[in-house]
Amino acid sequence: MPQAMRAEAPAPLPAAIAAALEEDIVFGRLHPRERLIEEELAERFAASRHNVRAALAVLEGMGLIERIPHRGALVKAYSLAEVEQLCALRDLLETQAAQQMPLPLPEAELAVLRGLQAGHDAAVAAGDARAAFRANLAFHRGFFARCGNAFLAEAIERLAQRAHAIRFAAFPDPAALARSREEHHAMLAALASGDRAGLTRLCGNHLAPSRQAYLRAQSAFLSA
Amino acid sequence: MPQAMRAEAPAPLPAAIAAALEEDIVFGRLHPRERLIEEELAERFAASRHNVRAALAVLEGMGLIERIPHRGALVKAYSLAEVEQLCALRDLLETQAAQQMPLPLPEAELAVLRGLQAGHDAAVAAGDARAAFRANLAFHRGFFARCGNAFLAEAIERLAQRAHAIRFAAFPDPAALARSREEHHAMLAALASGDRAGLTRLCGNHLAPSRQAYLRAQSAFLSA
DNA sequence: GTCGACGGGATTGTCGACAATCCCGTCGGC
DNA sequence: GCCGACGGGATTGTCGACAATCCCGTCGAC
Structure with a gap:
């Protein structure tokens, strides 16, 4: 307080x-x-x-x-079942976005995303969790906006916001931040090379950590 | 005014x-x-x-x-491209909901949905468009809530609300109301018999009319 | 001893009034 | 004659104060 x-x-x-x-x-x-x-x-x-x-x-x-x-x-508190449902829907939507994104991405748009990711890199390097959080949001927004469906992008963003309430379990961890950063770069590489299968897989894997961290935190809480 | x-x-x-x-x-x-x-x-x-x-x-x-x-x-005014995007996303989510809905639906839940549809039937029979609109919303909410994922159901409902702004083109038509009513009954039958393929198909077809009506109205407007 | 009514205190919800902003027609200068 | 400053009118945004509601500890009756 x-x-x-x-x-x-x-x-x-x-x-x-x-x-x-x-x-x-x-x-x-x-x-x-x-x-x-x-x-x-x-x-x-x-x-x-x-x-x-x-x-x-x-x-x-x-x-x-x-x-x-x-x-x-x-x-708001989310139950385990709700976390599972939320993650399942995020997976569905983000996979769909990856599958319908035009590939390879034009260089101009790639440059914008690289710029956003540079901000994220800097925040992670500086250990500024607050800035990293904001930069992470900005990158994701820019990334999913490229799927060509504004409603899909908005739905993904809304669900990501909801997930904030459960993400607290994963975010303070520097290793998770670094991993997130690496995955973003891998996503950029897939966008540039037009590797749709890799991009889809990356999107799916990218939201696994927060779910796992939540489940871990939840079980620790229940056993305490 | x-x-x-x-x-x-x-x-x-x-x-x-x-x-x-x-x-x-x-x-x-x-x-x-x-x-x-x-x-x-x-x-x-x-x-x-x-x-x-x-x-x-x-x-x-x-x-x-x-x-x-x-x-x-x-x-708010929606462009043709936005209408297409909105309908595509609704199709994705409603299809997903139909595919993961437990079938056949327990009798108790079926009874609730039948009760909601009875209200819709009555409103359509009475020619009360306002009541039919509300009853239609209630049926859809009850229907998609059965998919087992509250976030999915909520996302579907949100997109349906957005579609209201484009649905005006289809709604005043009594034939469309009657068709909607029939499709609801077909959906209930599929829920009862456990016909997942039929249910999925019905959900997809159910939102086609409003899209078509909008496109028709839009082209009429543009040519006027 | 337990249950239900009661009131004090804390918190949220609503109102009327005022301030800030914007649009647009008008006017003066170049 | 055209352009930019200016003001009137309409509309939205914000504030302080008051009213409504709820929680919870207290008290009295059975």
Whole structure:
């Protein structure tokens, strides 16, 4: 709960508050079932309660928190069965995206993706987990946008957001970050060479770690 | 624009306003690109502008309208390419849902779906397009919920909501309503007998009419 | 001793009013 | 005559304050 605000901008808009809370959830500073109280957040972010409220609405739309009327907001907790379902659907959609992506990717688009990945590399090298998280999102967004179906790309992004609530288990691990980085480079190589089979396989494997980490964390929690 | 409010409840909550506007879009009373002005809506629904604003946020989340900061809200217009992409993704997800649905469906669940379809039948028989629309949504929700993956069911529902903005072209047609009704019954029969191939085929065919109707309406519009 | 009514405190939800922004018709200068 | 600054009007965005709701500890009755 004690957490200095990071608002350097003159006005802490709802989007900034939502992003900060999103990171708190991803990095486990807010654990599942934890309650979010509007006035506390308003004080922490030096924002009005209206903006906090709007931010909570955003997070609810992303599936990261749950709001119960007149009762407040909680960080959403996912059961094992839900994690399995979520991963299965992500696998389906990301595989589909890989299969319909035009290959090999034009050099101009490849360059954009390489630029995004350079940002990710830098963040990982610097050990900046927060920046790595954001850069990772940006790379994935750019990558799946290339599948040619905006609705598919949006659905994939939405599911990835939902998975944030379970990803906290995997993300702080530097080895996982490095592995993610390597996989991104392998994906770029497959895009460049037009290796569709490899690309599809990479996409499937890429989301396995977070699922496994969650299951591990969950079983550790249950046995504790 | 002239449209009596249908609020019989003492308080017109945001959800009710959103539902009414959703229907206006589905039935073509609000056409694509039409502007939605908060104060006008507040007067029409005898609600506060706050509630109207919340309703607009809901509709934006459903992809039915577009909001531009400081500029207001418009009914969202979809291009032909977007319609194709939307339909392709719906096809993928609904086919997947049909393929993983446990068959044959237990009698208790079948009874629930039959009850929902009875409501749809009644609305179609009565020629009540509004009720038919709602009952159709309820049947689809109940149907796809049976696929065993809540995220898949939710994604399907979200895409169906988005399709509302293009469905207006098909919905007022009584023949289409009757056909939809028949297809629902065929789906129920497939669920009962465990005919997975038939079920999958039915799901695919079931969303073809709205796409075709949209393309027809679009070409008619372009040639006008 | 247990159960149900009651109230204080904390928290969320809603309202009216004001401030900020944008569009567009108008005007003055070059 | 055309271009850019300017203001009026319409519309959206934000604030502070108040009302509604809920949780939970307390008390009294059976």
